[in-house]
Amino acid sequence: MITTQRSIGGGGSTQSPRSPQSSQPYLSVSVTEPAKMGNGVQAYISYKVITKTNFPEYQGAEKIVIRRYSDFVWLRDRLFEKFKGIFIPPLPEKSTVEKFRFSAEFIEMRRQALDIFVNRIASHHELQQSEDLRIFLQADEQTMERARTQETGIFKKPSDFMQIFKDVQSKVSDVVLGKEKPVEESNPEYEKLKNYIFELENHLAEAQKHAYRLVKRHRELGQSLSDFGKAVKLLGDCEGEALGKAFSELGAKSEILAIKLQKEAHHLLMNFEEPLKDYVRAVQSIKGTMVERANAFRQQCELAETVKLKEIDLNKLRLMRSEKLLDAEHDYEELKTECEEATRKFENIVRLMSEEIVRFQEQKTIDMGLAFHEFAKGQAHLANSIADAWRSLLPKLEACSSS
Amino acid sequence: MMGPDNHRVHSSEESPQLDSDSLSSNSFSTYKSVFTSLSSDSHHPLSDPLFSPPSPQSLPPPSYSDVVISPLHDESHSFHEPNERDENVENFNNNGIEHDSTELRVSESAIEYLKVSVSKPQKEVEASNSIVPGGNKYFTYLITTTTNILEYGGSEFVVRRRFRDIVTLSDRLSEVYRGFFIPPRPDKSVVESQVMQKQEFVEQRRVALEKYLRRLAGHPVIRKSDELRVFLQVQGKLPLPTSTDVASRMLDGAVNLPKQLFGDSSSVIAPQEAVQPAKGGRDLLRIFKELKQSVANDWGGSKKQVEDDDKEFVEKKERLNVLEVQLGNASQQAEALVKAQQDMGETMGELGLAFLKLMKFENQEASFNTQRARAADMKNVATATVKASRLYRELNAQTVKHLDTLHEYMGLMLAVHTAFSDRSSALLTVQTLLTELSSLHSRAERLDTASSKIFGGDKSRNRKGEELKEAIRVTEDAKNCAIREYERIKENNRTEIQRLDKERKADFINMLKGFVVNQVTYSEKIGNEWAKIAEETGGYAKESG
Numbered sequence: 001m002i003t004t005q006r007s008i009g010g011g012g013s014t015q016s017p018r019s020p021q022s023s024q025p026y027l028s029v030s031v032t033e034p035a036k037m038g039n040g041v042q043a044y045i046s047y048k049v050i051t052k053t054n055f056p057e058y059q060g061a062e063k064i065v066i067r068r069y070s071d072f073v074w075l076r077d078r079l080f081e082k083f084k085g086i087f088i089p090p091l092p093e094k095s096t097v098e099k100f101r102f103s104a105e106f107i108e109m110r111r112q113a114l115d116i117f118v119n120r121i122a123s124h125h126e127l128q129q130s131e132d133l134r135i136f137l138q139a140d141e142q143t144m145e146r147a148r149t150q151e152t153g154i155f156k157k158p159s160d161f162m163q164i165f166k167d168v169q170s171k172v173s174d175v176v177l178g179k180e181k182p183v184e185e186s187n188p189e190y191e192k193l194k195n196y197i198f199e200l201e202n203h204l205a206e207a208q209k210h211a212y213r214l215v216k217r218h219r220e221l222g223q224s225l226s227d228f229g230k231a232v233k234l235l236g237d238c239e240g241e242a243l244g245k246a247f248s249e250l251g252a253k254s255e256i257l258a259i260k261l262q263k264e265a266h267h268l269l270m271n272f273e274e275p276l277k278d279y280v281r282a283v284q285s286i287k288g289t290m291v292e293r294a295n296a297f298r299q300q301c302e303l304a305e306t307v308k309l310k311e312i313d314l315n316k317l318r319l320m321r322s323e324k325l326l327d328a329e330h331d332y333e334e335l336k337t338e339c340e341e342a343t344r345k346f347e348n349i350v351r352l353m354s355e356e357i358v359r360f361q362e363q364k365t366i367d368m369g370l371a372f373h374e375f376a377k378g379q380a381h382l383a384n385s386i387a388d389a390w391r392s393l394l395p396k397l398e399a400c401s402s403s
Numbered sequence: 404m405m406g407p408d409n410h411r412v413h414s415s416e417e418s419p420q421l422d423s424d425s426l427s428s429n430s431f432s433t434y435k436s437v438f439t440s441l442s443s444d445s446h447h448p449l450s451d452p453l454f455s456p457p458s459p460q461s462l463p464p465p466s467y468s469d470v471v472i473s474p475l476h477d478e479s480h481s482f483h484e485p486n487e488r489d490e491n492v493e494n495f496n497n498n499g500i501e502h503d504s505t506e507l508r509v510s511e512s513a514i515e516y517l518k519v520s521v522s523k524p525q526k527e528v529e530a531s532n533s534i535v536p537g538g539n540k541y542f543t544y545l546i547t548t549t550t551n552i553l554e555y556g557g558s559e560f561v562v563r564r565r566f567r568d569i570v571t572l573s574d575r576l577s578e579v580y581r582g583f584f585i586p587p588r589p590d591k592s593v594v595e596s597q598v599m600q601k602q603e604f605v606e607q608r609r610v611a612l613e614k615y616l617r618r619l620a621g622h623p624v625i626r627k628s629d630e631l632r633v634f635l636q637v638q639g640k641l642p643l644p645t646s647t648d649v650a651s652r653m654l655d656g657a658v659n660l661p662k663q664l665f666g667d668s669s670s671v672i673a674p675q676e677a678v679q680p681a682k683g684g685r686d687l688l689r690i691f692k693e694l695k696q697s698v699a700n701d702w703g704g705s706k707k708q709v710e711d712d713d714k715e716f717v718e719k720k721e722r723l724n725v726l727e728v729q730l731g732n733a734s735q736q737a738e739a740l741v742k743a744q745q746d747m748g749e750t751m752g753e754l755g756l757a758f759l760k761l762m763k764f765e766n767q768e769a770s771f772n773t774q775r776a777r778a779a780d781m782k783n784v785a786t787a788t789v790k791a792s793r794l795y796r797e798l799n800a801q802t803v804k805h806l807d808t809l810h811e812y813m814g815l816m817l818a819v820h821t822a823f824s825d826r827s828s829a830l831l832t833v834q835t836l837l838t839e840l841s842s843l844h845s846r847a848e849r850l851d852t853a854s855s856k857i858f859g860g861d862k863s864r865n866r867k868g869e870e871l872k873e874a875i876r877v878t879e880d881a882k883n884c885a886i887r888e889y890e891r892i893k894e895n896n897r898t899e900i901q902r903l904d905k906e907r908k909a910d911f912i913n914m915l916k917g918f919v920v921n922q923v924t925y926s927e928k929i930g931n932e933w934a935k936i937a938e939e940t941g942g943y944a945k946e947s948g
Contacts, residue, residue, distance in 0.1 A: 196768045203761040210754035217747040224736065224743040231736040235729040238722070243908050246915055358771065365777040369943030372784045376936035379791070383930030390922040397919060401912045 027122045028052045029137065031115035034107045037068075044068050045107060047114060051137045063138050069094075071136065072114055074148045078132040079121065084292045084345070085352030086127060087360055089120035090281030105266070109274060116278070183301045184294070193357065194290060201283045208276040215269045222261030229254025242400040249396055253389050264382045271374035275367055286360070293353065296346040303339040310335055517550040517620040519635065521613035524605045525563070541565050542605055544612060548635045554627055560636045566591075568634065568641045569612060575630045576619075581825035581888075582895030584818040584903060585625065586618035623902075689835075693828075696835040713893070719900050720823060727816045734813050737806040741799060748795030755788030780940060787936045791929050798925035805921060808914040812907060819903070826896055829889040836882040843878060847871045 033048040051063045072091055079088050092113035095106075121127045135147060185191075229251040236247025310332050317325045522545050529539035548560045566589075573588035589611035595604060616635075620626050634641065758781050765778040850871060854864045 192768070192770070196770075199764065199768075203757070203764055207754065207757040207761055210750060210757050213750045214747075214754055217743070217750045221740075221743040221747050224739045228733075228736040228740045231729070231733040235726075235733045238726040238729050239908070239911070243911055246912060250915055250919070361771045361773040361777075365773040365780075366943060368777055369780055369940055372780055373937060373940035373943045376784065376787070376933045376940060380930050380933035380937050383926045383933060387923050387926035387930060390919045390926065393919050394916075394923070397912065397916045401909075401916070 023054070025054060026052075027055055027058075027128055029115075029118045029122045031067075031111055031118055034111045045110070047111060049118070049137065057134055059138060065138065065144070066141060067136070067144070069110070069114075071144055071148055072117065075121075075132060075136045076117075079127060079130060080288065080292075082130065082132070083127060083352075084296065085289065085349035085356070086124070087282065087286050087289055087356045088127075089117050089124075090278065090285045091117055092281075105269070109270065112270065112274065113278065183298050185297055197283060197286050197290065201280065201287070204276065204280045204283060208273065208280055211268075211273040211276050215265050215273055218261050218265035218268060222258040222265065225254045225261065226258035229258065246397055246400045249393055253393060257386055257389055260382060260385050264378050267378045268375065271378070272371050275371040279364060279367065282360070282364070289349075289353065289356075293346070293349045296342065296349050300339070300342040300346045303335065303342045307332075307335050307339045515552050517552055517555075517626050518548065519613070519616040519620050520547050521545070521609050521616065522547065524609055527565075541567075542608075544609055546616065546635060552627065555632055555636065557636070562635065562638055564634070564641065566608065566612070569615070571641060572630060572634045576625060576628065577821065579630065580625060580628065580895075581829065582822050582892030582899070583622075583624060584815060584822050584899045586615060586622065587814055587817045587821075588615050692839065693831050693835045696838055697831055699838070716893070716896065723816070723819060723900075727813075727819075730809060730813050730816065734809040737809050741803055741806065744795060744799040744802060748792050748799060751788055751795060752792035755785050755792055758785035758788065783936055783939055787932045790932050794925055794929050794932070798921060801921045801925075802918060805914050805917040808910055812910070815903070819899075822892075822896055822899060826889070826892045829885070829892045833882065833885045833889050836878060836885050840875065840878050840882055843871060843875050847875065 028051070030050050031047050032050065034045050035047075037044055037046050046066050046068050049065050049067050051058070051065075052061060054061065073094075076088055076091050079086075092110050121130075121133055127133065135143070139147070231251075232247050232254065233251030236244040236251060238244070239247060310328075314325075314328050314332050317328050322328075524542050524544050526540060527543050529541060543563045543565045546562050546564055548555075549558060550560075551558060569588055570591070573585075576585050589608065592604075592608070595607075599607070619631055625631055762778045762781040762785055765774050765781070769775050769778065847868070850864060850868050854861070854868065857864075
């Protein structure tokens with residue numbers, strides 16, 4: 001079973017992170033030792049998260065904490081909020097059904113995905129500086145729990161309510177003013193990117209679907225070979241001497257190959273199908289960032305619009321030499337600052353996204369290249385084992401027919 | 404036509420030990436073979452017992468393997484053409500021809516061949532006398548035969564036959580060749596003929612008919628039978644009398660019926676009938692008697708059990724029963740294996756196509772070189788995946804052909820059961836006659852005792868006595884015929900079991916070899932494809948290491 005780390009720079013190994021000797025800043029994380037906790041409906045998996053670092057903000061060179069899936073979700077949500085424009089690494093799905101079964105394979109898949117998730121964050125030059133990351137990696141369990149339940153609770157913060165209210169308002173005004181279509185950028189390159197991302201998701205999902213089926217086929221072939229082997233052995237017992245022996249040997253080889261097939265099925269799942277799935281998730285995460293960009297753009301546009309209107313009002317008031325002028329000027333200044341802030345935010349997102357997309361493409365080429373390599377390697381290895389196993393039978397079969 | 408040399412006519416050293424105590428210890432040194440009777444121009448076996456000198460077979464019969472490993476292509480009519488399978492594969496699986504053990508068979512089977520093919524189904528309309536216009540529609544099939552068997556008196560024959568004719572042929576063969584493992588004929592498939600598309604159904608039937616006729620042609624005894632020859636040669640309507648020739652049987656039956664119903668003492672089983680199994684219609688009384696006998700057998704305890712006289716046979720039968728169970732199991736698992744291989748190939752193909760689409764997309768939309776590089780990698784992987792898919796499916800097609808041997812032998816087990824039940828029913832006939840004989844004897848005794856008390860005897864008693872004597876004579880004859888028939892069937896069983904064992908062994912070894920060689924060949928090919936890709940993408944492994 002091969003579990004490989006696929007992030008670059010400071011990626012952790014399976015069990016414990018490397019501690020490089022250099023004085024370069026490093027942040028090395030690994031997610032290990034999944035353990036089943038609790039019972040029945042409330043059961044969950046906890047993971048040991050080991051951090052090795054020389055970052056000044058972090059207390060100590062090494063820290064071990066216990067985290068569960070919802071902690072990771074909290075981290076992701078926080079990062080998504082704070083680092084708009086950056087493609088936040090994706091998380092494995094929540095999966096409420098499989099949770100109850102908790103198969104070893106499911107647990108391992110999830111552990112691997114979470115490990116990759118944290119490592120990507122830790123190796124991203126901006127994300128790794130996140131305060132939330134530090135809390136996630138270092139805070140004690142109670143603090144973590146408090147933070148988590150605050151965020152992921154049903155009741156949102158008051159500011160969220162305001163935002164929702166504002167959204168509804170703007171939507172209403174849009175309808176009233178006849179501007180039902182959401183305001184969109186008219187950037188052709190970005191349009192191309194959006195279309196690309198949406199279509200890419202479809203293609204990837206298709207490929208991943210077939211990859212998953214291929215894993216199943218390996219398992220099924222393994223099972224049927226095993227059953228065939230058993231049946232052939234029994235048949236051999238009916239026949240005497242040489243023929244019976246030949247059947248027995250064939251049956252035995254079948255059973256051996258069945259095991260190899262199961263192994264390859266697992267290898268295929270972890271090293272080929274999962275990376276494809278991860279790719280799909282990553283693309284979905286990008287879509288999330290795109291939504292943020294659209295929101296930022298819209299906000300910027302609305303504020304710009306509002307500023308213009310306010311300016312007109314202000315000029316009116318100036319002409320009328322109204323007492324409200326001072327207040328109005330004050331409001332105007334505030335609005336302008338807000339508008340500049342929104343513009344800044346938006347432009348920041350645009351800038352970050354263009355960097356991210358380059359990084360993303362590079363990373364994906366490497367990731368897919370490795371996945372293909374593992375796929376080909378596994379298949380070659382399997383095919384050779386099969387050929388070897390059957391070939392070893394030939395001299396015996398020859399002996400049979402000449403006897 | 405057929406000389407005695409070609410048949411398994413043996414002199415038997417064994418004295419058949421039948422259960423009845425009243426049987427004198429005759430040893431039956433010669434057996435009347437059905438074949439020799441047919442050679443005497445009469446279709447009534449045993450009308451005139453002929454002695455045929457025993458002659459051992461000089462040539463082992465041609466093998467099942469010629470028929471069992473069916474030719475690759477439907478067009479191929481020859482058993483002996485080298486299989487056009489994978490050229491890389493040494494011809495292990497070439498109809499058993501290359502094998503040491505069957506080299507002997509090669510030379511013989513090359514001497515005598517009988518190739519049959521079925522083609523060109525054609526719709527025809529039955530000329531009907533009914534009031535309803537447009538007669539019954541049915542299909543006929545063109546049957547082409549080439550042979551060098553002397554008895555056929557020719558080398559090529561072409562006839563048109565319908566399915567009903569096959570049924571007739573099959574029924575006749577099972578009457579005449581009791582005790583032999585006669586390949587089972589294709590089903591009537593009434594339901595399928597209604598449900599399936601006409602084209603599909605007719606094609607399915609054509610294939611089934613061809614397989615059946617080829618199996619018959621591969622059976623060393625049946626291939627030389629009159630029935631098969633007539634079927635393959637004679638133009639026009641099939642001249643084999645059908646077993647469902649109800650009219651004539653009704654006629655016979657009508658004559659006999661009153662006597663049978665009233666239990667006339669002269670209603671004995673005629674000798675020539677003794678060699679036929681009891682059938683419906685006229686054999687009412689006989690069936691009833693045999694049923695009584697079988698019940699008596701069951702209740703009479705182990706003494707009257709069928710078959711315990713031949714321990715070797717009982718053992719072999721048991722062994723074959725066990726074999727059948729395991730064969731069925733293996734056959735089922737083989738089917739599942741084939742399906743799994745097929746699915747693997749299909750899903751591989753779908754995966755390959757998905758990658759090809761993705762690659763095309765990336766190339767079209769590429770804004771970065773990294774995308775183009777990825778697309779290039781993907782193309783190689785996709786191509787290899789599609790190739791692997793094709794190889795898997797080829798592998799599977801071959802696997803099907805090899806493992807089909809299991810199915811063939813499953814089908815043959817049916818024939819074995821029939822042959823064994825021929826034996827049981829023949830034995831039952833013998834036992835029934837023995838019982839009959841014994842009761843006739845005791846009646847004769849009683850009559851003697853009674854009439855001896857009356858001086859000079861009386862007319863009616865004397866007449867009855869004469870009748871009884873006659874009945875005893877006839878029944879005695881019938882009993883002897885029945886015993887001969889039983890022994891004949893036993894012998895057929897024995898030689899067929901021998902042949903089955905020998906051929907099965909060779910066929911199974913062939914099957915295993917073929918299967919294994921096939922797996923090796925294709926796995927190597929598939930492995931090579933992937934090894935190339937693994938090498939090409941090797942750079943990525945080092946990068947992420």
